[in-house]
Amino acid sequence: MPAxxxxxxxxxxxxxxxxxxLFFTASSPIATSLLPDTNVGARLGTTFSPYEAExxxxxxxxxxxxxxxxxxxxxxxxxxxxxxxxxxxxxxLDWLVEQAVANDKQIVLTVGIKSPRWPEYWMPERLGIDExxxxxxxxxxxxxxxxxxxxxxxxAVMRYRNTPGLLAWQVENEPLDPSGQHMWSLSDxxxxxxxxxxxxxxxxxxxxxxxxxPISMQCDLAHLSDCAMxxxxxxPRSGDRLLDLLRPGDILGVDIYTSIGSAYSNxxxxxxxxxxxxKAREDGVELWVTEAQAEPWPTAxxxxxxxxxxxxxxxxxxxxxxSAAGVQTILLWGSEHWLASEEQxxxxxxxxxx
Numbered sequence: 001m002p003a004x005x006x007x008x009x010x011x012x013x014x015x016x017x018x019x020x021x022l023f024f025t026a027s028s029p030i031a032t033s034l035l036p037d038t039n040v041g042a043r044l045g046t047t048f049s050p051y052e053a054e055x056x057x058x059x060x061x062x063x064x065x066x067x068x069x070x071x072x073x074x075x076x077x078x079x080x081x082x083x084x085x086x087x088x089x090x091x092x093l094d095w096l097v098e099q100a101v102a103n104d105k106q107i108v109l110t111v112g113i114k115s116p117r118w119p120e121y122w123m124p125e126r127l128g129i130d131e132x133x134x135x136x137x138x139x140x141x142x143x144x145x146x147x148x149x150x151x152x153x154x155x156a157v158m159r160y161r162n163t164p165g166l167l168a169w170q171v172e173n174e175p176l177d178p179s180g181q182h183m184w185s186l187s188d189x190x191x192x193x194x195x196x197x198x199x200x201x202x203x204x205x206x207x208x209x210x211x212x213x214p215i216s217m218q219c220d221l222a223h224l225s226d227c228a229m230x231x232x233x234x235x236p237r238s239g240d241r242l243l244d245l246l247r248p249g250d251i252l253g254v255d256i257y258t259s260i261g262s263a264y265s266n267x268x269x270x271x272x273x274x275x276x277x278x279k280a281r282e283d284g285v286e287l288w289v290t291e292a293q294a295e296p297w298p299t300a301x302x303x304x305x306x307x308x309x310x311x312x313x314x315x316x317x318x319x320x321x322x323s324a325a326g327v328q329t330i331l332l333w334g335s336e337h338w339l340a341s342e343e344q345x346x347x348x349x350x351x352x353x354x
Contacts, residue, residue, distance in 0.1 A: 040323035045075025045106070046335040046352075047291065049117040050092060051084065056340035064096060067335050068103040070353040075167065076100050077108040077290070077331055079115030080156045081122045082149075090159065097163055106165050108208060108290075108331075111156045112172035112194055113138070113149050113186065116291075120173070120180035134182045139190040146190055150197055157201040168251055169198050170208040170290075176238035177212045188241055195245050209242040210253035210290045213272060239276060248284030252276065255291035255333075258318060259309045261299040273325060288329040289322050294352065295334025305337075312347035 048067055050060035067073055078096050085093065100107050115122050121138070123129055127148060132141045139145045153171075160166060171194050175186040195207055242252060254276055258265045280287040294315035296305035315332070322330050338348035 039072075040320055040330075042319075042323040042327055043074055043329045044072050044319075045077065045108075045329070045331045046073050047077040047079075047116045047331055047333060048096070048335050049079060049081075049115075050096065051081065052117045052336045053339070056336050058336065058339055061095070063336065063339050064099060066339060066353060068099060068105060073335075073353070074106060075108060075329065075331060076105045077110065077116065077170065079110045079117070079122075079173070081115050082113060082152050083122045083124050085152075085156075086124045097160060101164050104165070106167040107163065108168050108170050109156070109160055109163075109166060110170040110173055111153045111198070112175070113145070114173040114175055114179075116173050118180075121184060132182065132184060134184075135178060136182070136184050137187045138184050139187050146193065149190070150193060153194055153197055154201065157198055161202045161205070166205065168206040168208045169202065170210065170251075170253070171195050171198055172209070174210050174212050174238075174255060176241055179212075192245055206250050206286075207246065208251035208253050208288070208290065209246060210255055211238040211242055213239070213254045213256055213269065213276070240279075243279060243283055243285065246283065246285050249286075251286045251288050252280045253288050253290030256289055256318070256322070257291070257293040257297065257333075258314075259293065259306070260297050261306070264309050270321070270325060273322075273327075277326065286329070287327065288331065289327050290331050291333040292318055292322060292330050293334070294318075294332040294348070295337040307345070312345070312351045315348075316351055 046067060048064055050064065053060040053063040067076070078093070078100070080093055097107065097109070110116065113123055114120055123145075127142065127145060129138060129142050129145065132138055139149075157169065172186060172191060175191050176188065178185045191209075195209070198207060239252065239254070246252060254273065256269065256273070258269070277287050292315075293310060294312075296307045296310040298305045315334075319330060319332065332352060334348070335352075338352055342349045
């Protein structure tokens with residue numbers, strides 16, 4: 001395959017840094033009034049990654065069984081991790097799907113180049129895309145990626161389309177939003193082709209497309225990559241572009257993080273959420289919160305998770321706020337963190353898995 005020309009230009013990060021300086025303001029911590037009843041009207045669920053579980057020192061099978069045993073975790077989102085499947089086969093994903101079915105859970109299966117959890121992009125090394133320039137749209141830099149991705153998606157959909165309890169296909173994960181170490185993204189054209197192939201192979205099942213909803217103009221100047229996420233509102237609005245690809249009955253997934261690194265939001269994002277609810281409703285599309293933050297985000301410089309900012313109590317409040325706003329399905333982000341931190345902080349497991 002052709003080699004990728006690596007560019008040395010890094011103008012965009014410089015622009016981000018300048019904008020951070022312009023908008024950086026001090027603020028007070030998020031309010032923390034924990035309501036004792038964690039039951040909500042919304043359908044709840046979570047995302048589970050066996051690779052993240054193992055990275056946290058957990059046995060992924062034991063961890064998944066505990067998540068499945070949680071009575072309120074009704075929807076389980078699982079990723080088909082392309083590079084891992086190509087290297088080791090489908091056995092691990094087969095097991096996850098089979099266990100979810102055996103426990104009567106509803107399943108959302110992600111397919112494509114991106115799947116939940118770091119490093120965001122799960123591409124086989126043979127594709128030779130590791131050296132793509134920062135801020136690239138990968139399939140435009142490496143056009144051969146398109147056919148390869150469509151082949152993988154086809155194989156995954158054909159393998160799992162008859163799965164009982166398969167609620168929806170999620171095509172890619174935040175595909176149009178810059179993310180990962182190099183702030184890569186995918187093109188609208190590639191995403192449209194991927195959505196179309198899934199519709200052809202499984203025309204009756206809904207498709208979910210997800211995006212990151214900016215929640216704050218505050219940022220920590222020491223964490224430029226974190227700041228870039230908070231400034232995602234300066235990029236073309238990916239949510240509107242996703243809605244163009246969705247049909248009535250499909251799902252627009254919003255990912256909401258109220259704290260990134262050492263930056264945090266004091267609110268105001270609720271208005272934007274209502275706007276997206278209205279847009280989705282006008283198109284006959286369901287709006288889910290596909291990632292509701294229930295895990296501290298590590299800072300870019302130290303890698304330490306700021307557990308004083310994102311606590312179990314505050315995540316309960318976020319969940320209740322979303323339910324009160326009329327969100328019918330909320331997938332809490334952080335199940336691996338809840339289990340890995342149980343000995344030091346049992347509140348996560350107590351609030352979400354018991």
